[in-house]
Amino acid sequence: SAGVMEYRTMGYWQPDYEPKDTDVIACFRVTPQEGVDPVEASAAVAGESSTATWTVVWTDRLTACEKYRAKCYRVDPVPNAPGSWFAFIAYDLDLFEPGSIANLSASIIGNVFGFKPLKALRLEDMRLPVAYVKTFQGPATGIVVERERLDKFGRPLLGATVKPKLGLSGRNYGRVVYEALKGGLDFTKDDENINSQPFMHWRERFLYCMEAVNLAQAATGEIKGTYLNVTAATMEDMYERAEFAKELGSCIIMIDLVIGYTAIQSMAKWARRNDMILHLHRAGHSTYTRQKNHGVSFRVIAKWMRLAGVDHIHAGTVVGKLEGDPMTTRGYYDICREDHNPQQLEHGLFFDQSWASLNKLMPVASGGIHAGQMHQLLDLLGEDVVLQFGGGTIGHPMGIAAGATANRVALEAMIFARNAGRDTLAEGQEILEDAAKTCLPLKQALDTWKDVSFN
Numbered sequence: 001s002a003g004v005m006e007y008r009t010m011g012y013w014q015p016d017y018e019p020k021d022t023d024v025i026a027c028f029r030v031t032p033q034e035g036v037d038p039v040e041a042s043a044a045v046a047g048e049s050s051t052a053t054w055t056v057v058w059t060d061r062l063t064a065c066e067k068y069r070a071k072c073y074r075v076d077p078v079p080n081a082p083g084s085w086f087a088f089i090a091y092d093l094d095l096f097e098p099g100s101i102a103n104l105s106a107s108i109i110g111n112v113f114g115f116k117p118l119k120a121l122r123l124e125d126m127r128l129p130v131a132y133v134k135t136f137q138g139p140a141t142g143i144v145v146e147r148e149r150l151d152k153f154g155r156p157l158l159g160a161t162v163k164p165k166l167g168l169s170g171r172n173y174g175r176v177v178y179e180a181l182k183g184g185l186d187f188t189k190d191d192e193n194i195n196s197q198p199f200m201h202w203r204e205r206f207l208y209c210m211e212a213v214n215l216a217q218a219a220t221g222e223i224k225g226t227y228l229n230v231t232a233a234t235m236e237d238m239y240e241r242a243e244f245a246k247e248l249g250s251c252i253i254m255i256d257l258v259i260g261y262t263a264i265q266s267m268a269k270w271a272r273r274n275d276m277i278l279h280l281h282r283a284g285h286s287t288y289t290r291q292k293n294h295g296v297s298f299r300v301i302a303k304w305m306r307l308a309g310v311d312h313i314h315a316g317t318v319v320g321k322l323e324g325d326p327m328t329t330r331g332y333y334d335i336c337r338e339d340h341n342p343q344q345l346e347h348g349l350f351f352d353q354s355w356a357s358l359n360k361l362m363p364v365a366s367g368g369i370h371a372g373q374m375h376q377l378l379d380l381l382g383e384d385v386v387l388q389f390g391g392g393t394i395g396h397p398m399g400i401a402a403g404a405t406a407n408r409v410a411l412e413a414m415i416f417a418r419n420a421g422r423d424t425l426a427e428g429q430e431i432l433e434d435a436a437k438t439c440l441p442l443k444q445a446l447d448t449w450k451d452v453s454f455n
């Protein structure tokens with residue numbers, strides 16, 4: 001109707017536009033309402049995620065509006081999904097504050113997701129230009145230095161989330177940590193919803209956990225860590241918790257994605273200043289990453305988090321209890337671990353992405369995994385990964401230390417076999433069963449969980 005913006009004719013649709021090397025590019029999956037033209041809908045996404053409002057405003061001409069307008073330059077039908085289109089949109093770098101995920105996301109996933117002409121909208125992927133990547137710190141520690149600090153090479157790292165999720169006292173919680181670390185794991189981890197509850201205040205947790213870490217290090221001669229979750233309501237509280245973790249000698253702290261992008265970036269800077277590894281639990285992500293036609297792909301969150309500067313990120317398991325298919329999960333792992341991601345549509349990577357020497361981010365596989373899947377996990381996820389078995393350690397019939405030993409022996413057997421040139425995927429079952437002949441905890445783990453598969 002008169003007075004309402006037609007985005008397509010106002011410069012937000014430019015099919016001849018060639019994105020500049022310095023442009024930020026986004027690929028959205030656009031599902032317009034019935035009767036809305038897909039090009040107009042895609043141009044509207046460009047408009048609403050950059051300079052536009054619902055009508056033309058006089059003040060546009062006081063700006064370099066041609067430069068600041070985002071330009072939709074390509075609209076392709078989504079294969080096998082009638083009614084949905086991939087829209088490619090380029091943004092001038094000057095639209096964004098350097099080094100700020102909050103600023104980037106306020107434009108790209110701001111108002112536009114509630115826009116009435118759209119039935120659904122999903123941010124599938126982004127190409128972040130090198131000039132922009134360079135304005136971010138990147139992972140505070142990175143995979144290489146983490147391995148050096150821990151003195152652990154040539155194999156995935158092993159961890160466990162303390163269970164039950166809620167209700168243990170500090171002292172009993174510390175016992176779980178000690179048993180798991182002494183039994184052979186490298187890390188234990190607080191759960192995403194462990195903060196400072198009446199049953200265990202945070203200082204109790206930190207004190208008992210670090211006592212357990214120190215005892216386990218003394219008992220095994222290995223470096224051990226426990227991700228102390230410092231997530232708290234305000235930055236003041238969070239810094240206090242992080243400082244206390246440091247004072248107690250912890251090598252790693254943990255935060256939850258729900259604290260938000262500015263807080264994550266602040267904690268990443270704190271981690272770098274304080275030589276601390278920073279673990280990010282992606283709590284909450286599946287509220288907006290899971291649906292195929294609406295929300296934000298986890299690959300975008302993984303990219304943002306590599307920029308933001310965390311050192312660990314939960315990135316899926318494929319074989320565990322939580323949603324995730326092999327090819328897209330590979331794409332998330334590529335984003336974390338490669339220096340340069342070539343465009344690879346089968347992994348869900350829509351663009352070439354250079355990481356401009358930002359450190360690599362250690363992916364974490366967690367959620368319903370157990371020792372009997374070790375060969376599959378190694379094959380799917382490779383070596384630079386933390387494999388985390390919560391129930392798969394603490395639910396072991398012989399106890400927690402035995403559960404940890406089962407996981408460590410399964411992993412070492414698999415790595416040994418692989419280094420000896422065996423096909424660990426094809427022969428995985430046999431390798432595990434052989435190792436179990438001389439390791440009762442592994443035998444019991446295999447017997448207990450052999451039929452557990454979430455696929």
Ligand code: CAP
Nearest residue numbers: 161282314316322366367368389390391
């Ligand atoms: C795993 C876990 C983790 C999820 C997170 C849980 O416990 O502690 O939070 O794995 O998912 O609460 O389920 P188990 P993701 O090892 O006992 O399953 O890694 O996909 O973000």
Ligand code: MG
Nearest residue numbers: 161191192193
């Ligand atoms: Mg958890």
